[in-house]
Amino acid sequence: MAIADNSTDGSLHGVMxxxxxxxxxxxxxxxxxxxxLAITFFIGRxxxxxxxxxxxxxxxTQEQYDAAxxxxxxxxxxxxxxxxxxxxxxxxxxxxxxxxNRAVAADLVRVFPATLELAxxxxxxxxxxxxxxxxxxxxxxxxxxxxxxxxxxLLGYSVPAFWLGLVGLAVFYAGLGWVAGPGxxxxxxxxxxxxxxxxxxxDSLIAGDTDIFFNALDHxxxxxxxxxxxxxxxxxxxxxxxxxxxLGQEYVTTARVKGVAEWRVIWVHAFAPIRVPLITVIxxxxxxxxxxxxxxxxxxxxxxxxxxxxxxxxxxDMNAVLGATLVIGSVFIFxxxxxxxxxxxxxxxxxx
Amino acid sequence: MISRDWLLDTSPTSxxxxxxxxxxxxxxxxxxxxxxxxxxxxxxxxILTAAFAPWIAPExxxxxxxxxxxxxxxxxxxxxxxELGRDIFSRVIYGSRITLMxxxxxxxxxxxxxxxxxxxxxxxxxxxxxxxxxxxxxxLSMPKLIxxxxxxxxxxxxxxxxxxxIAITAWPxxxxxxxxxxxxxxxxxxxxxxxxxxxxxxxxxxRHVLPLCVSSMIVRVTLDMAGIILTAAGLxxxxxxxxxxxxxxxxxxxxxxxxxxDQWWVATMPGFAIILxxxxxxxxxxxxxxxxxxxxxxxx
Amino acid sequence: xxxxxxxIEDLRVSFPTPKGRIEVVKGVTFDLGRERLGIVGESGSGKxxxxxxxxxxxxxxxxxxxxxMQFDGMDLMALxxxxxxxxRGARISMxxxxxxxxxxxxxxxxxxxGEALRAHERLPRAAIRARVIEMLNAVRINDPExxxxxxxxxxxxxxxxxxxxxxxxxxxxxxxxxxxxxxALDVSVxxxxxxxxxxxxxxxxxxxxxxxxxxxxxxxxxxxxLVMNAGEVVExxxxxxxxxxxxxxxxxxxxxxxxMHETRDVLPVLDRSAWGGTGT
Ligand SMILES: Nc1ncnc2c1ncn2[C@@H]1O[C@H](COP(=O)(O)OP(=O)(O)O)[C@@H](O)[C@H]1O
Ligand SMILES: [Mg+2]
Numbered sequence: 031m032a033i034a035d036n037s038t039d040g041s042l043h044g045v046m047x048x049x050x051x052x053x054x055x056x057x058x059x060x061x062x063x064x065x066x067l068a069i070t071f072f073i074g075r076x077x078x079x080x081x082x083x084x085x086x087x088x089x090x091t092q093e094q095y096d097a098a099x100x101x102x103x104x105x106x107x108x109x110x111x112x113x114x115x116x117x118x119x120x121x122x123x124x125x126x127x128x129x130x131n132r133a134v135a136a137d138l139v140r141v142f143p144a145t146l147e148l149a150x151x152x153x154x155x156x157x158x159x160x161x162x163x164x165x166x167x168x169x170x171x172x173x174x175x176x177x178x179x180x181x182x183x184l185l186g187y188s189v190p191a192f193w194l195g196l197v198g199l200a201v202f203y204a205g206l207g208w209v210a211g212p213g214x215x216x217x218x219x220x221x222x223x224x225x226x227x228x229x230x231x232x233d234s235l236i237a238g239d240t241d242i243f244f245n246a247l248d249h250x251x252x253x254x255x256x257x258x259x260x261x262x263x264x265x266x267x268x269x270x271x272x273x274x275x276x277l278g279q280e281y282v283t284t285a286r287v288k289g290v291a292e293w294r295v296i297w298v299h300a301f302a303p304i305r306v307p308l309i310t311v312i313x314x315x316x317x318x319x320x321x322x323x324x325x326x327x328x329x330x331x332x333x334x335x336x337x338x339x340x341x342x343x344x345x346x347d348m349n350a351v352l353g354a355t356l357v358i359g360s361v362f363i364f365x366x367x368x369x370x371x372x373x374x375x376x377x378x379x380x381x382x
Numbered sequence: 383m384i385s386r387d388w389l390l391d392t393s394p395t396s397x398x399x400x401x402x403x404x405x406x407x408x409x410x411x412x413x414x415x416x417x418x419x420x421x422x423x424x425x426x427x428x429i430l431t432a433a434f435a436p437w438i439a440p441e442x443x444x445x446x447x448x449x450x451x452x453x454x455x456x457x458x459x460x461x462x463x464x465e466l467g468r469d470i471f472s473r474v475i476y477g478s479r480i481t482l483m484x485x486x487x488x489x490x491x492x493x494x495x496x497x498x499x500x501x502x503x504x505x506x507x508x509x510x511x512x513x514x515x516x517x518x519x520x521x522l523s524m525p526k527l528i529x530x531x532x533x534x535x536x537x538x539x540x541x542x543x544x545x546x547x548i549a550i551t552a553w554p555x556x557x558x559x560x561x562x563x564x565x566x567x568x569x570x571x572x573x574x575x576x577x578x579x580x581x582x583x584x585x586x587x588x589r590h591v592l593p594l595c596v597s598s599m600i601v602r603v604t605l606d607m608a609g610i611i612l613t614a615a616g617l618x619x620x621x622x623x624x625x626x627x628x629x630x631x632x633x634x635x636x637x638x639x640x641x642x643x644d645q646w647w648v649a650t651m652p653g654f655a656i657i658l659x660x661x662x663x664x665x666x667x668x669x670x671x672x673x674x675x676x677x678x679x680x681x682x
Numbered sequence: 683x684x685x686x687x688x689x690i691e692d693l694r695v696s697f698p699t700p701k702g703r704i705e706v707v708k709g710v711t712f713d714l715g716r717e718r719l720g721i722v723g724e725s726g727s728g729k730x731x732x733x734x735x736x737x738x739x740x741x742x743x744x745x746x747x748x749x750x751m752q753f754d755g756m757d758l759m760a761l762x763x764x765x766x767x768x769x770r771g772a773r774i775s776m777x778x779x780x781x782x783x784x785x786x787x788x789x790x791x792x793x794x795x796g797e798a799l800r801a802h803e804r805l806p807r808a809a810i811r812a813r814v815i816e817m818l819n820a821v822r823i824n825d826p827e828x829x830x831x832x833x834x835x836x837x838x839x840x841x842x843x844x845x846x847x848x849x850x851x852x853x854x855x856x857x858x859x860x861x862x863x864x865x866a867l868d869v870s871v872x873x874x875x876x877x878x879x880x881x882x883x884x885x886x887x888x889x890x891x892x893x894x895x896x897x898x899x900x901x902x903x904x905x906x907x908l909v910m911n912a913g914e915v916v917e918x919x920x921x922x923x924x925x926x927x928x929x930x931x932x933x934x935x936x937x938x939x940x941x942m943h944e945t946r947d948v949l950p951v952l953d954r955s956a957w958g959g960t961g962t
Contacts, residue, residue, distance in 0.1 A: 061516070062519065062520055062523055065516070065517070065519075065520030066520060066524065068520075069520065069521075069524065069529070070532070073532045073533060073535075073536045074536065077533065077536035077537055078536045078537070180417075180668075181417075184661060184664040184665065184668070185657070185661070187608045187609070187612075187660065187664050188608050188612075188656075188657050188660030188661040188664055189653075189656075189657050189660075190612050190615050190616065190619070190632070190635070190653060190656050190657075191612075191616075192616060192619050192632075192635065193635055193649070193650075193653035193656065193657075196635065196638075196639060196642050196649050196650075196653075197646075197649075197650060197653070199642065199643075200642050200643060200646050200650075204642075204643040279783065280778060280779075280780070280783035280784040281783065281784050281785055281786040281787070283739060283778070283784070284778055284784045284785065284786070284846075284849075285786070285797075286737075286739060286770065287737060287739065287770055287771060287775065287776045287778070287850070288770065288771040288775075288797065288798040288801055288849065288850075289767050289768065289769070289770035289771030289772055289798075289801045289802060289853075290767075290771075290797060290798075290801045291767065291801070292763075292767075298789075299786055299789075302786075302788050302789070303786070303787060303788045317525070318525070320525065321525035321526070321527050321528055324527060324528065324531070325527075325616055325619070328619075328620065329639075339528070339531065340620055342535075343531060343534075343535050343620060343622060344620075344621065346535070348535065348536070351531070351532055351535045352532065354528075355528050355529070355531070355532045358525055358528050359524050359525060359528065359529075362523065362524065362525050363523045363524075366523050367523075390700070390701060407700060410700070411700075
């Protein structure tokens with residue numbers, strides 16, 4: 031049993047392996063990020079017929095236009111332009127926004143927490159409901175519960191987020207008055223609590239202002255539930271398919287042979303091995319919510335990155351569009367790759 | 383002769399019998415799956431509606447009639463009228479043409495593109511494979527909607543550009559599938575034998591490899607349709623897709639947004655159309671996957 | 683002997699297929715006392731389904747019927763699921779075929795064995811640990827403390843199967859079903875594992891139902907043998923009378939067994955026409 035040989039050089043070996051996989055991870059993330067930069071560069075400089083116009087906007091004067099053209103270095107070869115673009119991005123320079131007249135990077139830092147708060151609450155709702163639903167669907171495969179969950183999950187793939195947002199507003203805000211309307215907080219509460227984390231729910235608690243906390247909760251409830259529904263759809267479906275696979279495994283039968291209680295068979299024997307792949311699914315879903323937040327934020331006037339992106343789109347504010355794309359894309363890639371790594375660290379089968 | 387026994391024979395005597403038998407069993411399974419049948423009917427309805435829109439729609443989709451502004455649903459206007467007095471039902475009916483065109487074009491552009499790229503990558507392997515898959519991976523690890531948004535922003539709003547943008551974001555998934563399938567087939571002896579018989583790379587790929595990928599591609603494309611419809615509608619909603627006065631469902635919802643609190647039907651009705659059609663594709667794709675690609679069953 | 687430990691009459695197991703419901707076990711009848719009974723037959727002949735039906739582990743859409751299925755005076759078909767669960771492991775246990783698949787990959791060996799005990803007895807943690815170590819010793823594992831902390835992928839096939847045996851015997855059942863317990867193992871460890879099972883069965887006086895496709899092996903470790911073919915028992919005899927078997931299928935199987943001092947160039951193939959064949 032050489033595998034279980036945990037002598038000192040064994041752990042040194044383990045450290046070496048960890049370092050190597052960490053290095054591999056960094057390389058992969060860096061390459062993917064470079065690919066992302068290539069895509070945004072391509073979109074910004076190659077696709078538009080007139081990249082200058084798309085950066086300065088169509089309301090620019092001739093002087094602004096010429097200045098921008100020189101500033102962008104469009105006379106230089108494409109590859110040189112690309113590397114100077116990469117250099118700028120790495121230096122935190124995403125250009126100026128023509129709609130806010132500020133640095134895009136500063137704008138993004140300002141709006142990002144609102145999106146983070148929304149997406150995080152959404153994923154929490156999605157996980158808390160989606161995982162048990164997926165497990166139930168697998169355990170009662172083919173029966174009513176499974177069919178209901180299946181249809182609900184498929185609805186998650188078929189309902190436009192922006193439509194659900196509008197209907198939600200019409201019903202729960204205008205109709206029933208259960209939740210607050212668009213925006214992150216009522217205007218007269220705006221800007222009262224000092225930003226610490228940028229997350230209003232947490233900042234208001236830090237400041238000890240429960241009025242603001244409940245007002246913010248009132249505002250975030252509906253968009254978060256709607257985002258949660260979409261992640262629930264995906265998480266429940268994936269959980270179901272993982273669980274079906276598990277329930278057919280021989281070791282689940284072994285557990286039944288031992289006389290283990292059925293809840294334990296399901297939650298300990300069948301569910302435990304899928305916790306690790308589920309982390310990947312949840313990670314992907316979390317990243318997906320960043321994407322989903324574009325539509326939801328637009329409908330709810332939520333001052334986050336999605337709203338920023340759509341406003342920029344409408345103003346043909348290309349620097350802002352690409353900056354937001356870059357940030358969302360980077361977070362997406364990062365979450366993606368992190369869940370890959372977690373997979374390898376957490377699964378005992380890959381530890382030896 | 384074609385009989386049930388002939389079709390279900392476990393030791394078919396000809397290739398035709400084997401294929402016919404497989405198709406018979408698959409069709410039978412599909413028909414026994416109620417959701418798949420519902421999905422198929424919805425898609426069929428969509429196609430018929432698009433084809434016969436002028437006969438089904440009671441009014442013109444673009445004719446304005448300001449006297450009839452924002453009328454609630456009634457016998458004469460099933461879905462009410464919009465802010466320009468146009469019959470929403472008629473616009474939804476005509477909108478099916480746009481939706482059908484978008485999904486068809488995206489499928490026709492991105493599926494073959496992905497198929498060929500993936501097949502080439504998997505067939506040749508080596509550094510060609512590495513480079514192609516590297517690019518594919520970058521695309522796959524990007525959020526699709528955002529990528530499409532950025533592309534349309536650069537290309538300029540419009541339905542053609544929306545289609546191009548969606549197609550650009552859709553092909554990598556197909557390339558992955560085609561590559562995986564190709565690699566399994568390429569390691570099979572039957573492909574090696576075909577090569578030995580002197581067939582060219584081109585011939586092996588087009589005659590032997592591509593047809594083998596078709597069933598998993600059909601499943602994947604059908605399942606992706608819902609996402610494509612939602613993305614297209616999203617672009618329309620943001621004003622980046624189909625432009626007024628085209629009766630595109632997403633754009634219609636966007637116009638109804640202003641009236642959502644008082645005249646709910648303007649924004650709501652086109653949404654039902656989107657949901658119905660997307661669900662149809664989901665149901666059908668789900669059923670097809672259970673039948674054609676059982677090992678992927680339940681995954682998304 | 684008095685009433686047998688297990689008494690089965692007309693056991694049938696069926697599954698739906700596109701061509702309709704087909705029976706994979708077609709009316710199996712046998713009694714089992716505190717003895718070693720072997721079931722032998724080709725792959726697909728319904729041996730595993732018979733074993734699993736006894737534990738009521740056939741899940742829908744599979745259907746099990748029997749005119750009698752009695753264990754130690756209890757009617758297994760009539761027991762509630764909760765009673766059945768109390769019986770599984772504690773009274774009737776089953777060694778599964780391949781430790782690679784039948785041990786939970788993300789749970790340590792010690793926990794899995796302990797769980798079998800905990801499912802039936804309320805014991806303090808330390809007592810369970812002690813029993814697990816004792817059991818690992820009983821299945822002849824050196825250094826049980828260390829092995830208990832290992833994950834299944836860290837142990838060899840032979841050791842995995844010993845762990846399986848430990849897990850199934852720790853609550854001291856009175857009937858052990860062993861479904862191809864050594865088919866997945868290297869030839870070199872097969873005999874060790876079977877000898878181990880044999881010793882433990884003799885020590886505790888359990889009944890053993892040994893399922894295998896290997897006629898020799900069953901003949902060596904069992905007192906009595908049932909030969910199954912296509913879901914039916916075609917022959918039932920004492921192990922030592924096997925050579926006098928009457929059914930053509932059994933004769934065919936016997937003829938296909940290579941002999942130590944082989945003089946045949948080609949081993950005979952089963953001639954299915956002799957007893958009506960298995961379908962094709
Ligand atoms: N879920 C199922 N559906 C249909 N047929 C099955 C199912 N499970 C097993 N069978 C069939 O039952 C027969 C008997 O299987 P089994 O008892 O495992 O055979 P053995 O253990 O003797 O090799 C096989 O022919 C197998 O194809
Ligand atoms: Mg078996």
